Each structure stands twice: as C-alpha cells, then as structure tokens.
Amino acid sequence: MQQGRIIFLVVLTTIFLLLDWYVFQAVRTVWHDSPPTTRQRIYALYWSISVFSVLSVLSYNFLGTEWATWKTLSIGFTFVFFVSKLLVAVVLLIDDLGRLFRWTAQVAVSHGSNTQGISRSEFLSQAALVTAAVPLATMSFGILSGAHDYRVRRQQIYLPNLPKKFDGIRLLQISDIHSGSFFNKRAVQGGIEMILNEKPDIICFTGDLVNNETKEVNDYIQLFEKLKAPLGVYSTLGNHDYGDYRAWASAEDKRKNFEDMLLAHRRLGWRLLLDEHLPIQVEGEAIALIGVQNWGTGRFPKYGKLHKAYQGAEEYPVKILLSHDPSHWDAQIRPEFPDIDLTLAGHTHGMQFGIEIGDFRWSPAKYRYKQWADLYREGRQYLYVNRGFGYIGFPGRVGILPEITVLELRSGRA
Missing domain, CATH: 3.60.21.10 (Metallo-dependent phosphatases)
Structure with missing residues (x-):
C-alpha cells in the first residue's frame, strides 16, 4: 500500500513538473525582452509556485490531521494553480500544432533545404497567460471569500x-x-x-x-x-x-x-x-x-x-x-x-x-x-x-x- 502511494506521488510530481516546464515556455516568450532582473524575479516566482505545489501534494499525503488547515489551503491553491496552468497548456498546444503544421508545409515546399524553425507566437503566449488569470482570480476569490x-x-x-x-x-x-x-x-x-x-x-x-x-x-x-x-x-x-x-x-x-x-x-x-x-x-x-x-x-x-x-x-x-x-x-x-x-x-x-x-x-x-x-x-x-x-x-x-x-x-x- 505504501509503495503504491509512493509510485503514485512520483508519477503525479512528474506530471506537475512537465506541465510546469511546458507552461514556462509561454512565460519566457512573454518576458524575453524584459530587463534581466525582472526576468529573474518572474522566473523565480514561477518556479517557487511549482515547488509549493509539489510540497503541497506531499504534505497532504503524509502530514497528520494537526496540519489540517495547512493541508486544506495548500492543496486548494495547488488545484487553482493546476487548473490555470492547464488552460495555458491548451492554448500553447494550439500554437505548437500550428507551428508544426507551418513548419511541415515549409519543409514540403523547400524540399528540406534552408528550412528554419518557426518561433512561438508572443501574442498567443500572452493570451494564454491572460486566460490563466481568469480561473486564478475567480477560484482564489472562491477560497478567500466564497467558502464562508x-x-x-x-x-x-x-x-x-x-x-x-x-x-x-x-x-x-x-x-x-x-x-x-x-x-x-x-x-x-x-x-x-x-x-x-x-x-x-x-x-x-x-x-x-x-x-x-x-x-x-x-x-x-x-x-x-x-x-x-x-x-x-x-x-x-x-x-x-x-x-x-x-x-x-x-x-x-x-x-x-x-x-x-x-x-x-x-x-x-x-x-x-x-x-x-x-x-x-x-x-x-x-x-x-x-x-x-x-x-x-x-x-x-x-x-x-x-x-x-x-x-x-x-x-x-x-x-x-x-x-x-x-x-x-x-x-x-x-x-x-x-x-x-x-x-x-x-x-x-x-x-x-x-x-x-x-x-x-x-x-x-x-x-x-x-x-x-x-x-x-x-x-x-x-x-x-x-x-x-x-x-x-x-x-x-x-x-x-x-x-x-x-x-x-x-x-x-x-
């Protein structure tokens, strides 16, 4: 039973990290022209949320009932972050499929010579992050206010x-x-x-x-x-x-x-x-x-x-x-x-x-x-x-x- 739980948590953590890495591509695209200090702070905040999510999942499974308040709030906000990032991933996937289609067409026309990668759309990356802000704000309000x-x-x-x-x-x-x-x-x-x-x-x-x-x-x-x-x-x-x-x-x-x-x-x-x-x-x-x-x-x-x-x-x-x-x-x-x-x-x-x-x-x-x-x-x-x-x-x-x-x-x- 304990071994099965560990395997489940490893798989879940891996999924979280892969999703975080994929969504991070939009973050990099949007802030790539920002000053280095600003970029570093944005990146640090993003990965801090990722670490928080992983720790929340682990604590929910291993901490006792005396940690009930922490477990409830941490897993709640982890769920909010997960849903928000999932929406970003959907928009990015649409962008990536479009890029793949255009690149394939380019290869077919040029017969493989002098083909270049097609850069990620900054507009779609911005749209993805704005899309994520809606559930993030709504569900956070639902925790802080709607719950009671x-x-x-x-x-x-x-x-x-x-x-x-x-x-x-x-x-x-x-x-x-x-x-x-x-x-x-x-x-x-x-x-x-x-x-x-x-x-x-x-x-x-x-x-x-x-x-x-x-x-x-x-x-x-x-x-x-x-x-x-x-x-x-x-x-x-x-x-x-x-x-x-x-x-x-x-x-x-x-x-x-x-x-x-x-x-x-x-x-x-x-x-x-x-x-x-x-x-x-x-x-x-x-x-x-x-x-x-x-x-x-x-x-x-x-x-x-x-x-x-x-x-x-x-x-x-x-x-x-x-x-x-x-x-x-x-x-x-x-x-x-x-x-x-x-x-x-x-x-x-x-x-x-x-x-x-x-x-x-x-x-x-x-x-x-x-x-x-x-x-x-x-x-x-x-x-x-x-x-x-x-x-x-x-x-x-x-x-x-x-x-x-x-x-x-x-x-x-x-």
Missing part, C-alpha cells in the same frame, strides 16, 4: 394535512458541514451566529459532519453545540460519516471511528436518527420526523433502511424525512412512500461551482443529479436539496454559496 459567504434561503411549503398547531413552524436545515475542511474558525462561528439569529423552531442536519474520520469535528464541537431550538436539533448520517474514504489499519479501528461518530452527535446535543422516526409534538398535535442512514444511487452506499424507519409512522398526518442523498427521492421515496410529504437532503454541494442569477440556476451538478439544489415538487411531495454549509476537495465556492435553509411550514395548498 453564508446565505439564508427561505421557502414556504404548504402541506394540506399539516396540523393547525404547526402552521407557521420554522424548520431550519443545514447539511454537509465537512468539518475536516475548515480553515477559518471565526468565519464558521459567523455562520452559526446567523443560524441562531433565525430563531428556528426546529433544526435538522442532513449528514456529512466530517470528511474521512470523526476526530476532524473535535475542534468544532464547542461551536456547533450552540445550535439549539425549542423543538430540538435532529441529524442523520451522510456518506462521509462512516469512515469509508480512509484506509484503516484494522476493521476494529473503523468500528471505533463510527462509535466516535455516534458519540460526537451526542456531544453536540443532536438527536441522531438511525433508520427510525419520532414524533414532533406541539400542544397535543404531532407530525413524524423520519431519519435514514445514507442511501444513494450509483457508487454511493445504501446503509439506510427506510422501511424500518417508516414502520409505525403511518398514523401521523405529515411525515418529514431526513435523507442525505437526493437521488434517494426518485429511486425509492416517491415510488414506495407516496405519503412522505417533505424530504430534506444535501450531498451535492451544487459542486461548489455554478451560476445563480434570480431564478436561473446552473451547475455541473445538474448532469449528475436531477435534483441538485433548492426546492422540487412532484404531486404532493416535496424535496429540498441544501447546497451545503461546508466544502470538500476545493476549499471554496464559486457562484454556489454555502447555505442555511429556513422552511416555513404552512397548512393548506400552494
């Missing part, structure tokens, strides 16, 4: 069978905290204060408390345990909460990690629903809150047992389900449980990238998930997909900002 630019999104949902005592109840949903990715504790605290300022009647968390292992949340217990609501705080598990994405030394270690996850929810004061339901009561009237473990289509695990969780909930006039993965809705919930009125999900993050202007929404997530953000309705059933409170992989958000959802439940028909 929390937005409160509000919806009214009309449920015909909602008991009168629940009319106007405010349900707040958060999802996909991914505490292992956090790098700005003060900003996260600001998001929690926004939640508390909403004064919701009930709070629901729909999974992915961590990235890979439970101990990632330890530094944030004191922040998230502040979340309180008169009718309680309830939670369920996401695909990242089981430790499936980490190589464990033994099955016992993985089992212990899961036990720690259950304990973490108790320390937070959140009532974790593991394939079960319970009544939410207001002045003698009640609705059912159902929670299932992760259940998703494709490569994601199906831990949840909705039939088990639902059993006994038939008597309640309204049923609200917490299920992390929105693909569960079409795959099982709607076909088999048509009386589940509202499902709350997360999981997609809107891929942390997209465009939202007014009612227009677009993200690459739409090509993987039919329901990827906001409110959906089929007949009398609703699904709300939260865009996520945190982030994973790329430590930022561009266009699709972190979300705090406030759903006002109303009695009657929309």
Whole structure:
C-alpha cells in the first residue's frame, strides 16, 4: 500500500513538473525582452509556485490531521494553480500544432533545404497567460471569500394535512458541514451566529459532519453545540460519516471511528436518527420526523433502511424525512412512500461551482443529479436539496454559496 502511494506521488510530481516546464515556455516568450532582473524575479516566482505545489501534494499525503488547515489551503491553491496552468497548456498546444503544421508545409515546399524553425507566437503566449488569470482570480476569490459567504434561503411549503398547531413552524436545515475542511474558525462561528439569529423552531442536519474520520469535528464541537431550538436539533448520517474514504489499519479501528461518530452527535446535543422516526409534538398535535442512514444511487452506499424507519409512522398526518442523498427521492421515496410529504437532503454541494442569477440556476451538478439544489415538487411531495454549509476537495465556492435553509411550514395548498 505504501509503495503504491509512493509510485503514485512520483508519477503525479512528474506530471506537475512537465506541465510546469511546458507552461514556462509561454512565460519566457512573454518576458524575453524584459530587463534581466525582472526576468529573474518572474522566473523565480514561477518556479517557487511549482515547488509549493509539489510540497503541497506531499504534505497532504503524509502530514497528520494537526496540519489540517495547512493541508486544506495548500492543496486548494495547488488545484487553482493546476487548473490555470492547464488552460495555458491548451492554448500553447494550439500554437505548437500550428507551428508544426507551418513548419511541415515549409519543409514540403523547400524540399528540406534552408528550412528554419518557426518561433512561438508572443501574442498567443500572452493570451494564454491572460486566460490563466481568469480561473486564478475567480477560484482564489472562491477560497478567500466564497467558502464562508453564508446565505439564508427561505421557502414556504404548504402541506394540506399539516396540523393547525404547526402552521407557521420554522424548520431550519443545514447539511454537509465537512468539518475536516475548515480553515477559518471565526468565519464558521459567523455562520452559526446567523443560524441562531433565525430563531428556528426546529433544526435538522442532513449528514456529512466530517470528511474521512470523526476526530476532524473535535475542534468544532464547542461551536456547533450552540445550535439549539425549542423543538430540538435532529441529524442523520451522510456518506462521509462512516469512515469509508480512509484506509484503516484494522476493521476494529473503523468500528471505533463510527462509535466516535455516534458519540460526537451526542456531544453536540443532536438527536441522531438511525433508520427510525419520532414524533414532533406541539400542544397535543404531532407530525413524524423520519431519519435514514445514507442511501444513494450509483457508487454511493445504501446503509439506510427506510422501511424500518417508516414502520409505525403511518398514523401521523405529515411525515418529514431526513435523507442525505437526493437521488434517494426518485429511486425509492416517491415510488414506495407516496405519503412522505417533505424530504430534506444535501450531498451535492451544487459542486461548489455554478451560476445563480434570480431564478436561473446552473451547475455541473445538474448532469449528475436531477435534483441538485433548492426546492422540487412532484404531486404532493416535496424535496429540498441544501447546497451545503461546508466544502470538500476545493476549499471554496464559486457562484454556489454555502447555505442555511429556513422552511416555513404552512397548512393548506400552494
């Protein structure tokens, strides 16, 4: 296993360095007439970024969780640099193919005599570097600002069978905290204060408390345990909460990690629903809150047992389900449980990238998930997909900002 990782890192480092060398040709072309001191500084800065990228990849693989902030930020900016340089390489490749074509034509016409190499286009080199500046600036802003630019999104949902005592109840949903990715504790605290300022009647968390292992949340217990609501705080598990994405030394270690996850929810004061339901009561009237473990289509695990969780909930006039993965809705919930009125999900993050202007929404997530953000309705059933409170992989958000959802439940028909 360790040998395989070393081979992978050697190959990845080689790819990084080859890409850096190729892109450096554009840097040399653009600054070849600059004063020597300026050229040296530009070249030094360029290769310093290259060394930083290699060190980031190595540190991400070998440093422990105590280096979590450094790992998150360094690998994030390495990704930004990689994407930017990849775009430069595409433009350079177009230039090089054109040069090759022109040189081949020159050789054919002159029959190989007195042919000269065709110099790289300075204009295309400049265009390539300008092209790289766009994702570099946009994605860097997404890390420094977008990652914690929390937005409160509000919806009214009309449920015909909602008991009168629940009319106007405010349900707040958060999802996909991914505490292992956090790098700005003060900003996260600001998001929690926004939640508390909403004064919701009930709070629901729909999974992915961590990235890979439970101990990632330890530094944030004191922040998230502040979340309180008169009718309680309830939670369920996401695909990242089981430790499936980490190589464990033994099955016992993985089992212990899961036990720690259950304990973490108790320390937070959140009532974790593991394939079960319970009544939410207001002045003698009640609705059912159902929670299932992760259940998703494709490569994601199906831990949840909705039939088990639902059993006994038939008597309640309204049923609200917490299920992390929105693909569960079409795959099982709607076909088999048509009386589940509202499902709350997360999981997609809107891929942390997209465009939202007014009612227009677009993200690459739409090509993987039919329901990827906001409110959906089929007949009398609703699904709300939260865009996520945190982030994973790329430590930022561009266009699709972190979300705090406030759903006002109303009695009657929309």
